Each structure stands twice: as C-alpha cells, then as structure tokens.
Amino acid sequence: MVVTNQKSMVQSYLEGVGWGLEQLREARTELREVSRDLKKAGLESDQNTEGGRSLERLREVSANHSQLLTAVSNLPRLYSVRSMVMETERLVESRRLLEAHAKLMDLEYLQDDILWQLNKAAGGALSTEDQEVVAKYFSGVRHLVDALGKELWAVVSSALALARQNPTPFVSAVRIVEREEALDQTLLEERGGGGGNSRPLPPGRPRCWRACFFKVLEEAVAARFRSVSYLHTRGPGLAGHLSALQHGIMADLATVRHLLEHCVPQQYKLTGAYLRASHRCLHAHLTQVSSWDLESGEIFAVLNWVLHIYNSPDMMGHPELVTEMEREELRPLISTEGLEQLQSKYVQSVRKSVSEWMHKALQVELQDWQRDQEPDTDHEGFYQTSLPTIITQMLEENARVALMIGESLRDQTIQMGLYEMENLLNRFREALVEFGKEHRRDLSNSKNKFYLHYLLASISNCIILKKSTESLQQQQSSQSAGQFTRTPPNPLAALDRAVRRACRLVMDQLLLDLKPFLPGLLTRPWLAQGDPTPKLCRVLERHLELYLRVRPPCRQRLQEEAQWLMVVEYVRALMQKRLVCRSGEERRQLAQQMLQDDQLFREIFHSLEGEGSAPEVNPLALLPVLAEFIRLKDPNMLTLEVSGLAAKYPDISEEHVSVLLEIRGDVSRDIKGAVLDLLEQSAPPLPVGYRPIFTDILVPPSTMAFCLPTAKCA
Numbered sequence: 001m002v003v004t005n006q007k008s009m010v011q012s013y014l015e016g017v018g019w020g021l022e023q024l025r026e027a028r029t030e031l032r033e034v035s036r037d038l039k040k041a042g043l044e045s046d047q048n049t050e051g052g053r054s055l056e057r058l059r060e061v062s063a064n065h066s067q068l069l070t071a072v073s074n075l076p077r078l079y080s081v082r083s084m085v086m087e088t089e090r091l092v093e094s095r096r097l098l099e100a101h102a103k104l105m106d107l108e109y110l111q112d113d114i115l116w117q118l119n120k121a122a123g124g125a126l127s128t129e130d131q132e133v134v135a136k137y138f139s140g141v142r143h144l145v146d147a148l149g150k151e152l153w154a155v156v157s158s159a160l161a162l163a164r165q166n167p168t169p170f171v172s173a174v175r176i177v178e179r180e181e182a183l184d185q186t187l188l189e190e191r192g193g194g195g196g197n198s199r200p201l202p203p204g205r206p207r208c209w210r211a212c213f214f215k216v217l218e219e220a221v222a223a224r225f226r227s228v229s230y231l232h233t234r235g236p237g238l239a240g241h242l243s244a245l246q247h248g249i250m251a252d253l254a255t256v257r258h259l260l261e262h263c264v265p266q267q268y269k270l271t272g273a274y275l276r277a278s279h280r281c282l283h284a285h286l287t288q289v290s291s292w293d294l295e296s297g298e299i300f301a302v303l304n305w306v307l308h309i310y311n312s313p314d315m316m317g318h319p320e321l322v323t324e325m326e327r328e329e330l331r332p333l334i335s336t337e338g339l340e341q342l343q344s345k346y347v348q349s350v351r352k353s354v355s356e357w358m359h360k361a362l363q364v365e366l367q368d369w370q371r372d373q374e375p376d377t378d379h380e381g382f383y384q385t386s387l388p389t390i391i392t393q394m395l396e397e398n399a400r401v402a403l404m405i406g407e408s409l410r411d412q413t414i415q416m417g418l419y420e421m422e423n424l425l426n427r428f429r430e431a432l433v434e435f436g437k438e439h440r441r442d443l444s445n446s447k448n449k450f451y452l453h454y455l456l457a458s459i460s461n462c463i464i465l466k467k468s469t470e471s472l473q474q475q476q477s478s479q480s481a482g483q484f485t486r487t488p489p490n491p492l493a494a495l496d497r498a499v500r501r502a503c504r505l506v507m508d509q510l511l512l513d514l515k516p517f518l519p520g521l522l523t524r525p526w527l528a529q530g531d532p533t534p535k536l537c538r539v540l541e542r543h544l545e546l547y548l549r550v551r552p553p554c555r556q557r558l559q560e561e562a563q564w565l566m567v568v569e570y571v572r573a574l575m576q577k578r579l580v581c582r583s584g585e586e587r588r589q590l591a592q593q594m595l596q597d598d599q600l601f602r603e604i605f606h607s608l609e610g611e612g613s614a615p616e617v618n619p620l621a622l623l624p625v626l627a628e629f630i631r632l633k634d635p636n637m638l639t640l641e642v643s644g645l646a647a648k649y650p651d652i653s654e655e656h657v658s659v660l661l662e663i664r665g666d667v668s669r670d671i672k673g674a675v676l677d678l679l680e681q682s683a684p685p686l687p688v689g690y691r692p693i694f695t696d697i698l699v700p701p702s703t704m705a706f707c708l709p710t711a712k713c714a
Helices: 002-053 056-073 075-093 097-121 126-138 139-157 159-165 170-190 209-226 234-260 270-290 296-309 320-326 336-369 384-405 405-440 446-475 478-482 491-520 522-527 534-546 552-574 584-604 607-611 619-631 635-648 652-665 670-679
Strands: none
Touching: 002 584, 075 097, 075 139, 097 139, 097 209, 139 170, 139 209, 159 170, 159 234, 170 209, 234 270, 234 296, 270 296, 270 320, 270 491, 270 652, 270 670, 296 336, 296 446, 296 534, 336 384, 336 405, 384 405, 384 446, 405 446, 405 491, 446 491, 446 534, 446 552, 491 534, 491 552, 491 635, 491 670, 522 584, 534 552, 534 584, 552 584, 552 652, 584 619, 619 635, 619 652, 635 670, 652 670
16 A cells, blocks of 8 residues: 555656656747847847938927927017016116016016927927027026016115005015015926926026015114124213114014004014014124123123113013014023123123222322321211222122122122222221331321321221121122132121221320330339329320220220220339338338229229220229239238239239239248249139230349249340
8 A cells, every 4th residue: 555655656746847847848949939039129120220310310400490480489579578678677667566577577487488398399408508598588587587676675674664654665575575485386386396397497496585585674674783883882872872772673663563564464473573683683783792892881781781671661571572572482682601701791890990999099098197187077976088988889889780780790799899898908907007107217297196096097997898898798699609719708807907907006106105104103203292193194085085086896995905005014014123112101002002093094994884895804903903912911811812813813924923022022032932832833724715914014034143943034
C-alpha cells in the first residue's frame, strides 16, 4: 500500500515538471516574435523623424502667421494704447483717481489679453525677445501704475488732514485699494495653480496694495517723529515735545475713530492699526530719546510720560481706547531693562546735582563760621545756619519728585541722598577739625570771637540733619532693603562722629577758658579766700548759658560733659598736692572749702536734674566724698573709708589713694601700707556702663628719688 502511494506521488511530480517545460518553450517563441516587431517599429520611426524635420520650417511659418493674425486683429486696440495712456495720465494728475483706475484696468486687461493670445499663437510661452517687445510697448501702463500708486499713497498719508476737510479722495483711494485687492485674489485663485496649461499672472501681479496701505499709514505716523532733533528737545523742550506728541496722537486717534473708520471696510480695524503704528513709532522714538545724554529733569519727563501719562485716561487709558489697547496686546513703550537704565541715569544725574549743591552749601557754612556776629536763631531760640535747611529741603524734594514716578525710584533716590549725606558729614567733621586747629593757632584773632557759638550751631545743625535722615529712612519701603549691592549708607554714624567731634571741641574751649584759673585751686590762698572758684563758676555759667542755644538732647550732653570736665580738673588739681594739711584744723578747713566749692558747682548745674536723665554716676558727688575722706578725724577708720570709696569709684588707683593720704598729713607708714594693701586686694572690676573718672587723672611723680613698687611713675 505504501509503495503504491509513493509511485502515485512521483508520477504526479513528473507530470508537473513536464507541463512547466512546455510553458517555457511557448514563452521563448513569443519573445522572439515581440523582438522582431520592435525592430520593425524602430525602423519605421526613424523614417518618420526624417519626414517631420522637413515640416519644421512650415511650423515656424505657421506660428508667425498666427502671431501676425493676432496682431492684425488687435491693431485698432493697439493703436489706442498711447492715447489711453495719455488720457489716464491726465486723470491721475487731476486726482480723478477712480476714473484713472478704470482706464488703467482697461489698459491692463488689453495687455494681458494680447499676451495670452500671443502665448496661444506661439503654442506655449513667449520668447524673451517677444516679451520685451510687448513690455516696451506697454511701458506706459507700468508708469501709470507707479503714478497712480504715488497719488494713492499721498492721499493715504495725508488722510488725517483730508478727513477734516474733504474725505472723498481718501474714500476713492480705499475703493481703488479694495478693487486691486479683489483682483489680486481672483487672479491668484484662477491662475496661481502653476500648472503647465494655466494662464500666467499679468505683469506686476499680485500688487498687494492693501498691505501697502497700512505700510503708508505707519510711515505717515512715523513722519511726525522724523523732524525731532536732539537740540530742539533739550531741557524744557523735551517735556513740551512729549506734551505735543500726546495731544497730536489723541487728536489723530479721534479723527481715525470718528471719521476715517467710517471710510474703510470694517475688517480694516483702522483704529487698531493706527494704535499699533503709533505705539511702534513711539517705542522707536523713545528708545532714541533715552540714548541721549539727558539731564534729570528730562529723564523725569520721559519716565513720567511713559509710566503715567501714556496709560492714563487722558491718553491710551481713555474709555474708548481701553478695549482696543487690550485687544492689541502691545509691548511696553520702554522695556523693563530700559526703564531700569533710565532710572539709574536719573539717580546718577540727581546725585551729581545733589553733590554739587551740598559742596556749595558746605562752602557757605564755612564762610558763615568766619562771620563777626552770632549765628542766627530759629523760632525756639536755638542756633542754626542755612546748611541743614538747604540739605533737608533738597533731599525731601528729590524724594517727593521721585515718588511721582514710583516707589522704586524714590527708594533709589533716598538711598543716593543718604550716601551723599554721609559724605557731606564726613567732610563736615573734617572741617570742624580744621576749624578747631585754626582757632588754636591764633587765639587772639578777633575773627575767633564767635568760635564757640558756631560750634554750638553746628551741633544743632546735626540734630536737624539727624531728624531729616530718620525721616528719609522711614520713607523707604521695606522691600528695597536688599535691592542695593553696595554697602548701605550709614549717615547716622557719620552724624554721631561729627557731633562727638564738635562736642569735644566745645569741651576743649571750655577747658581753655578754665585753664587760667585752675592753678589757683586747692592752694593756700584758695584756702584762705576761696578764690579762684567764683571765677571758674562765671566761666561755667557763661558756657552753660550758651549751651541752652543747642537743641536737645545735645544740650544735656554738653552740660553733663562740662560737669565731668570741671570735676576731673578739680580732682586733678587736688592730686597736685599743692596743699598738704599740717593739722586737724587745716583738714577741717580744706574739707569745708571743698564742700563750699561743691555747693557752688551744684547751683550752676542744678538745671541738669530737670532736663533729661541724670547720669548713672554723678561726678559732683565725688567732691563731698573726698572732703569727708580728708576731714575724717580717726586715721584708723581710713581703711573702711577707702573701702567705701573704691566701691563707689572702682577706677581709683593706689596712686590716687596714696596722694589723698599724703594730703591729710597725719597718716603713719603702717596705716598707709594697710590701706594700700586692702585696696590692692579688693580692687573690683569696672561694672558695665560705668564711666571712669580717675582714669583720666594722672598722679604727678613722687618727689622721692625712687618709686614704690605699687605706684605708677607719671
């Protein structure tokens, strides 16, 4: 059974192979027949080509004949081209634009028709030479297009003026533009496919006069900026120029909205187009203006116009324009970076002016110091000069003007003012130092008669400037604190340095006036007669009376410093050992006279208790303590007395105590040693806030040929 199946399968394969071979033999026979037919067709084609060449000349003659036939059939119209061109030119010159455009369209139609007929007659595209012949013949048409376009754009560019008088030419121009736009669209739809059989576009098409219309409109808007020059807009002229721009643009917009908008198709959106054009031109113009070397007033005019006037209800924020402005989504007139640069230029310009004015004010102040009369006083009776008024008003006015632009500019202006204030105060302090040196060089000079008065006026001036500085700092917004890369100005520290220097000079002058009488203190004549204490008191009274001309709190500060100085000089005189007691009675008299002096001083300084806070350590309290130390009858109690003295005045040294013991004249070597040992062992540290008084008092050197180990050699 298996063998039978295998034989059947082999037989089937053999039959298939035989059939395939038969098909191959038939295909070879057919290929031989096709090859013979192709050779025969090739021979016949070669024979036909040679015959067609003999007809080429006939074809050329036929084409020329067709072109001549076309030319002859169009001769009447061709002869009329020149006259039509001339007539159209006259219409254009007389601004009969619609009629001129109708004639021009007839001429263009004729030109296009002739070109099409010639193309058909030529059986395809015209040769370059033929095209040049036609173009030359119809060259007048091209010139007419240019002339008509020139007139149209002249009408469009003067549309704002025409609209108020006679809008008819503008309406005609718009109608022509729309006809041209419609014709462009139709021709592009019919012939713009670019296929081999499509009719070509007429010469000069598409004309795109609608796009030209808006371009000319923008050029007309830009024309008002072309005549602006740098020289004609300097100073107040720039603000006037910007004001003229505002009124001109708003008048033009009113004309566009109420007149021209009704003369154009709705899709023109002429108001929006004019807004865009005006905005672009203003952007370019203000960019140019910003690049000029402007002064602060000019920069202010530009910033105020851009940030406030342009978007105000008087201009682009007008209710009738807000919607248009929002729809256009116009970019800022000046970029954020440009505004920052302008503000920086403004601050630098103002800084230059402020610096110059401060320098002049300081020079005037220095001249005032040389006047042979007292300083002026304000309504409260305090000394003052013109310096703080000039500086304060100038900085406040600059801050107020800058705030009209914005808080950022105000903060920058205040920051600049504080820098300049700090520089001024540093120069002011240097001038005070020089003023003091000049005074000390020639004390007999009559010009120095009011030296102290002007020092006191300077202190009052600093108080006024401090209040002005604090006011300016309070005006700054909290957000501006981290905006400045430089180290923040510190005019208050400079003020404090200037006040300290002035107060030091005042105290130097007080000491200078006291010096002639200080050598007579704590001497035998003083003990007997009390002189020169009354003279010292008169000097103090005169100075303290002048200190009342100083504004608080510096008035109290001067009074306190005068008190400290008087006590220090008094104790310094005591430390000179001009008077050493010989008996208990002399110790009593010395203590009694010291207490009388203390009472005189207290009567002079009594006003301190009612003005301001009293100092933690009252220097006048030291004199009764020292008097009690000298008056003490029992020397054995001195150890306890010194302990209390050191507790109240921890800066008292062994040298000071040693001198006090010597002045008593009754202290044995053992008691003195015990007292000094106790003082050395119990020397407390200076408490926080304690103002030393003995530290400034040096003990004179001992008359002995050697120094004790615990004493300082002066």
